[in-house]
Amino acid sequence: MFFDRESTVVITKLHNLSESVLTSYCQKFGTVLRCFIKSSSQTPKKDLYALVKFADVSSVASIISHRNHIINGTHVAMRFYHEDRPNASSSLSRTQTTPNLMPISQQKQNSPNNPAAPSYEQLVQENQALKHDIANLQKSLVEAQTYSRTAYDTFQVLREKFEAEQALTNKLKQEHAVSVESYEARLKQLSETSATIPKDKVKDEPIDCHNQENRLANHLLEIQIVKDCLEQAQIDLGKCQTENAILNAKLNSREQQFEAKYKELNNQYLLMKKKYEHISSCVKDFHLKLYPRKRVKAESKEERSSQHMDDSNDDVVEIVMQVDAPACEKE
Numbered sequence: 001m002f003f004d005r006e007s008t009v010v011i012t013k014l015h016n017l018s019e020s021v022l023t024s025y026c027q028k029f030g031t032v033l034r035c036f037i038k039s040s041s042q043t044p045k046k047d048l049y050a051l052v053k054f055a056d057v058s059s060v061a062s063i064i065s066h067r068n069h070i071i072n073g074t075h076v077a078m079r080f081y082h083e084d085r086p087n088a089s090s091s092l093s094r095t096q097t098t099p100n101l102m103p104i105s106q107q108k109q110n111s112p113n114n115p116a117a118p119s120y121e122q123l124v125q126e127n128q129a130l131k132h133d134i135a136n137l138q139k140s141l142v143e144a145q146t147y148s149r150t151a152y153d154t155f156q157v158l159r160e161k162f163e164a165e166q167a168l169t170n171k172l173k174q175e176h177a178v179s180v181e182s183y184e185a186r187l188k189q190l191s192e193t194s195a196t197i198p199k200d201k202v203k204d205e206p207i208d209c210h211n212q213e214n215r216l217a218n219h220l221l222e223i224q225i226v227k228d229c230l231e232q233a234q235i236d237l238g239k240c241q242t243e244n245a246i247l248n249a250k251l252n253s254r255e256q257q258f259e260a261k262y263k264e265l266n267n268q269y270l271l272m273k274k275k276y277e278h279i280s281s282c283v284k285d286f287h288l289k290l291y292p293r294k295r296v297k298a299e300s301k302e303e304r305s306s307q308h309m310d311d312s313n314d315d316v317v318e319i320v321m322q323v324d325a326p327a328c329e330k331e
Contacts, residue, residue, distance in 0.1 A: 003034070003051050008081040009060055011050040015074050019050070025071050026052050030059025051081070 011022060014037065023035045034053045054060055060080070063069075069076045 003036070003053050003081065005081045007055070007057050007060055008051055008053045009063060009078050010081055011052060011069075012048075012077045012079075013074070014048045014050060014076060017050075017071055017074060017076070021071060022050055022052060025069075026054070026063065029054075029063040029066070031055040 009026075014022075019035045019037050022037075023032050026032045026035070031054065032052060033055050035050060036052075037048060037050045054063075064078060064080065069078055
C-alpha cells in the first residue's frame with residue numbers, strides 16, 4: 001500500500017510519539033489505513049516525520065482544518081502531503097528525507113526514462129493474471145497436501161501389514177524349527193528302539209483272506225437288497241402316481257357334471273319363477289274382473305269382542321258383494 005498525495009497527511013515535530021499513538025489520534029478524524037514514521041540511525045529526532053493515509057479524502061481536509069494538534073502533551077504540526085515548503089532548502093531536505101513508498105513497478109512506469117508506460121487496463125489484466133496464477137498455485141498446494149496425506153496414510157497401512165506379515169513369518173519359522181526338532185528326536189528314538197529289539201521276537205502275522213472275502217460278499221448282498229427295495233419303492237411310487245392321476249380325472253369329470261346339473265336346475269328354477277309370476281298376475285286380473293266393487297270393512301275391537309268372545313284380536317275383513325238383479329225381476 002503506497003501513499004498518494006490526496007489522502008495522506010504529513011505530521012512533523014513528533015519527538016517521542018509512536019505510530020500507534022498517532023494512529024489512535026488520527027482515528028478521530030476518519031479511518032486510518034496506514035501510519036509510517038521515517039526513522040533511522042542517521043536521521044536526528046528533530047527531522048522525524050510521519051505519513052498517515054486515510055481511507056477518505058475528506059478526512060484529510062478535516063484534520064488539516066483543525067489548527068492545534070496536541071498529542072500526549074506534544075504539539076505537532078500537520079500539512080498536506082503535496083504542500084511545498086516556502087524555501088528551496090527545506091524543500092530539498094524534504095525531498096531527501098521523504099521516502100518513495102510507491103511500488104517498484106510503478107516507480108519504473110513513472111520514471112522519465114520509460115516513456116511508454118503501460119495503461120491502467122494492462123495493469124488490471126496483469127493483476128488478474130497474477131491472481132489467477134496465485135489461485136492455481138494455492139490449488140496445486142492443496143492437492144499436493146492431500147496427496148501427501150493420502151500417501152502417508154497408505155504408507156502407514158502398508159507398514160502395519162508388512163509388520164504383521166513379518167511377525168507371522170517369524171512365528172511360522174519358529175513352529176517349523178520346533179517340528180523339525182521333534183521329528184528328528186522321534187526318528188532318533190525309533191532308530192534306537194529298533195536297534196535294541198531282537199529279530200527273534202518279530203513275528204509275521206498271516207492275513208486272513210477268507211474272512212475278508214466273506215465280508216465283501218456280505219456287503220455286496222446288502223447293496224443288492226437295498227437296490228431291490230429301491231426298485232420296489234419306485235414301482236409303488238409309479239402306481240400311486242397313476243392312481244392319483246385317475247382320481248384327479250374322475251374328480252374333474254364329477255365337477256363338470258355337477259356344474260352342468262347346477263346350471264340345469266337353476267334354469268328350471270328361473271322358468272318356474274316366471275310361471276309363478278305369470279299365474280299370480282292372472283289370478284289378480286281374475287279377482288279384479290270377478291269382484292269389481294270389492295269393499296273391505298274393518299270392524300272395531302269392541303264390536304268384535306261383543307260378537308265373538310272366543311275369537312282372536314285380529315282384524316276381520318268383510319267382503320260385500322253387490323250383484324245387479326236381472327231385468328225380469330225389476331219389471
